[in-house]
Amino acid sequence: xxxxxxRTIIQKDGKGFHGFVPSLxxxxxxGDSIEEVRKNIKEAxxxxxxxxxxxxxxxxxxxxxxxxxxxxxxxxxxxGQYTYA
Numbered sequence: 001x002x003x004x005x006x007r008t009i010i011q012k013d014g015k016g017f018h019g020f021v022p023s024l025x026x027x028x029x030x031g032d033s034i035e036e037v038r039k040n041i042k043e044a045x046x047x048x049x050x051x052x053x054x055x056x057x058x059x060x061x062x063x064x065x066x067x068x069x070x071x072x073x074x075x076x077x078x079x080g081q082y083t084y085a
Contacts (some may be wrong), residue, residue, distance in 0.1 A: 006045060006062045010037050022060040024048050 010019040019037035021027040027048045029038035052059055
């Protein structure tokens, strides 16, 4: 059995979480918790791959490289108050 590795993105969406796979168009899911989305995204990817194979299409390779970092930025106090979107 061939193994695949795909990047997933999980974002807060209202009261729940939205998960998707950037390299698999249309492969999205939703859940009430991050853990639920992780479970759901595995099922969504499996279904996506199965449907793709049934159609005889190629399964995309995930070529993206991303990093996740936290950064701190100092802003001059003289600029006043900042608001966040």
